[in-house]
Amino acid sequence: MLNDRIEAAIQRHICSAAVQGPAPIGLHKAIDYSVFPGGARIRPVILTSVAKPTVHRQFSETTAVLAGDSLIVGAFSTLTSQVDVDARRACNLVAHLANYTGFPNGICAGQAWEDEATIDLKSYHLSKTGALFIAATQMGAIAAGHDPDPWQELGARIGQAFQIADDLMDVVCADQDMGKPAGQDVKNDRPSAVSEYGVDGAKRLLNDILGGAIASIPSCPGEAELAKMVQLQSTRLMSVDRQATHS
Structure with missing residues (x-):
């Protein structure tokens, strides 16, 4: 199913970033908490609460901001990883997201x-x-x-x-x-x-x-x-x- 493929892709990219070297464990947990479970994944499959506290409540406001920043940067990193496959298309995707x-x-x-x-x-x-x-x-x-x-x-x-x-x-x-x-x-x-x-x-x-x-x-x-x-x-x-x- 499409949702399964989306979940697998997100899991793969989040986990690959986490094992590249020493990183703050609190931020890693906040990022993971932000992304999983993903509820309906409305944007990816093109809204509702996923029944858990927001990231800033669960961790802290500072960590929530850092988690959000990290996920935004991570999105661009994921797109640029496809440059060797199709550079023109990858650049177009980056431009649209920006x-x-x-x-x-x-x-x-x-x-x-x-x-x-x-x-x-x-x-x-x-x-x-x-x-x-x-x-x-x-x-x-x-x-x-x-x-x-x-x-x-x-x-x-x-x-x-x-x-x-x-x-x-x-x-x-x-x-x-x-x-x-x-x-x-x-x-x-x-x-x-x-x-x-x-x-x-x-x-x-x-x-x-x-x-x-x-x-x-x-x-x-x-x-x-x-x-x-x-x-x-x-x-x-x-x-x-x-x-x-x-x-």
């Missing part, structure tokens, strides 16, 4: 939007959450030797839906259901679909975005299997809609 990680289109820019006086919600969602979903869909196309551009919409839709669902959960779910403290968007004055459109408006937007997700899948081998994966994730995200209706 674009959707840094500035101005990546997750770093998305996080920085929270410090702006005026925030464009769509741009915030697209870069904070959508960026890595777009990277996942487009890099999959690149790895298969296809044009990445037709895959942008699918990644953007899934990413935006994920963020809107998270915004709704922050309002309608309890701490234990989320796996993290609820009500943080309002407490920290973060931009959210709920503050922008209200609960009902955010639900309608989530429905609209998910409604077009499957239709946006480009024609390709394995299209039916991918459509099933997207439908499964859509069903999970729609469960937030139902919780919001009954709250």
Whole structure:
């Protein structure tokens, strides 16, 4: 199965890095804790809590930051390890990952939007959450030797839906259901679909975005299997809609 192959590949790369020489055991444990178990592996198989405390709770905030930095750098290391196989394709993959990680289109820019006086919600969602979903869909196309551009919409839709669902959960779910403290968007004055459109408006937007997700899948081998994966994730995200209706 695809998930088994993904898990094996991640395990192989994480373990190979750990045996290359002496390394801080605490950081190694934090990295391993961050990655395993991986829940649904939504981005790799293109959202839910994996029922354990966050890394900064389990270890420390400093270690969590270092673990995140290490995993980001490790992703680039994994991609460049394929240069001898296909240099052009490997470089294209690195360029795409860099674009959707840094500035101005990546997750770093998305996080920085929270410090702006005026925030464009769509741009915030697209870069904070959508960026890595777009990277996942487009890099999959690149790895298969296809044009990445037709895959942008699918990644953007899934990413935006994920963020809107998270915004709704922050309002309608309890701490234990989320796996993290609820009500943080309002407490920290973060931009959210709920503050922008209200609960009902955010639900309608989530429905609209998910409604077009499957239709946006480009024609390709394995299209039916991918459509099933997207439908499964859509069903999970729609469960937030139902919780919001009954709250």
